[in-house]
Amino acid sequence: MSDTTEEKLAKLVTLFPDYEKEALLDILVSCNGSIREVTLLIDGDYSKLKEIESQRKRLKTKSQQTLLSCFSSPSSAISARTLPRGSNGKPINLYTKSEIESSLRYCTYHPNIFPDQLADSLLKMGLEDDAAAPNEFYLFGNKCVSNHKTRIYSNQPNGSSMNYNGKKVKNVGAYTDELAMAQVIIEETVNTALGKRKVLPFQVKPGDWNVQTVLCNIYGRESNLDWHSDRLTHIGAHAVIASVSLGFSREFRVRKVYPTNSQVYSIHPSHNSLIIMHAGFQEEYKHCVPFLPKRRAIPADEIHPLSGTSRVNLTYRNYTMSQNPTCEKCGYPMELRRAFKDSKNRGKYLWQCAKSYTDQNGFKEGNECRGMRFARLNCDPPYTNDERLCSTWLADDDYEAKQIQQ
Ligand SMILES: O=C(O)CCC(=O)C(=O)O
Ligand SMILES: [Fe+2]
Secondary structure (H helix, E strand, O other): OOHHHHHHHHHHHOOOOOOOOHHHHHHHOOOOOHHHHHHHHHHHHHHHHHHHHHHHOOOOOOHHHHHHOOOOOOHHHHHHHHHHOOOOOOOOOEEHHHHHHHHHEEEEEEOOOOOHHHHHHHHHEEEEOOEEEEEEEOOOOOOEEEEEEEEEEEOOOOOHHHHHOOEOOOEEEOOOHHHHHHHHHHHHHHHHHHHOOOOOOOOOOOOOOOEEEEEEEEEOOOOOOEEEEOEEEEEOOOOOEEEEEEEOOEEEEEEEOOOOOOHHHHEEEOOOEEEOOOOOOOHHEEEEEEEOOOOOOOOOHEEOOOOOOOOOEEEEEEEOOOOOEEEOOOOOOOEEEEOOOOOOOOEEEEEEEHHHHOOOOEEEEEEOOOOOOEOOOOOOEEEEEOEEEOOOOOOOOOHHHHHOOO
């Protein structure tokens, strides 16, 4: 059986860690799903590529043309591949609270967050939830299926009609007493932590952070979660997300979203620990749960007594956005994003039509929509067509963008 798109993409992410996942997906689509072609393309074997390109001239679609033109210069392919990551190209391991918090400016780490019994019942809840299922979604028109399972729990009376990542959620889980108890501890810990930090312009104030939704991810031995930043669309700019790890300990990697060769850090959150991804984290960093190396034998003392090699993750989210715009051109819901790639535009919050990225046929020729609006956060309505009113935020250590934009 051939690999799913998600599996192919996971392989490519491992082969080409310096590339954005979205860019790899673009290239994979433009190479008709062939990993071999992608490898040739990125490794700069242009004679082979020419052959492939001339074969494809017959099929020639707009998206393929654009994508290939981005990779037509050997220097762009080679520089991204060969740039060293950090000092020696390897992730830096962060084990303790002080190592994590001194290296990552938007993260705090809180071990032993729940009483032991509560942690164990939440772990069992995740492991035994029969309604948890792989995530199915469309990216650039390709159907992707995650290799970990997910369930969303909501404490809202209208929770059953909620949206997540642009899709109506089926089968929202009811709030149990354990979830309600855990929420009290999480809200208290997060609001206390917020009170000790600088408040960023678009974030909730200390004391006001509260939870409407808990996303539960269940990882087996073979599961992973690819590099991403969480979508801001419903949780807003400068979102604060609380992420609890339960059971078998898996790596949680983080790196800045720019430059492309940014240093990777590896955190090892233990059973019953909390990572708070503070305001600015989703804007400036991305994160993933990498695959466990296939051939690595797991030492007996790492196997969790209740979950074996499975891990449960609970992420607590505060839904702050309710008036999100729809696209003026096609009526599709829009996604809130922050530009970061080029330092000239970095910091601008934008509403982008989600159709091309998430709709089943959204990337087919003639179906693309490039609808865009500037975000005007904390205003009614939260969008504008006047660029001068666009909400913008730059990290205070982003000297490069500040200098260019002044
Ligand atoms: O499992 C984790 O630690 C991360 C989960 C996550 O990033 C997400 O659900 O968006
Ligand atoms: Fe995430």
